[in-house]
Amino acid sequence: MKGTYFDRIVVDPEIMVGKPVFKDTRIPVYIVLDLIGDGISYNEIIKMYPDLTAEDINASVKFASLILDRREFYETA
Secondary structure: OOOOOOOOEEOOOOOHHHOOEEOOOOOEHHHHHHHHHOOOOHHHHHHHOOOOOHHHHHHHHHHHHHHHOOOOOOOOO
């Protein structure tokens, strides 16, 4: 599914063994979610990973929400 959130997150078996990463990076989504869970602010995360934006971080939260909701989504070419 392409859209506001998933234009920012990709899953490719050739990158990080298929774990979701932020587009054009090798930064796994789960790392950012772990940091949020640890109480790290968006600004601090962006300082740690300057290739990311607040919109990327929002996309990771929405992505996790959809996964946990067990919705299926497919990318269309």
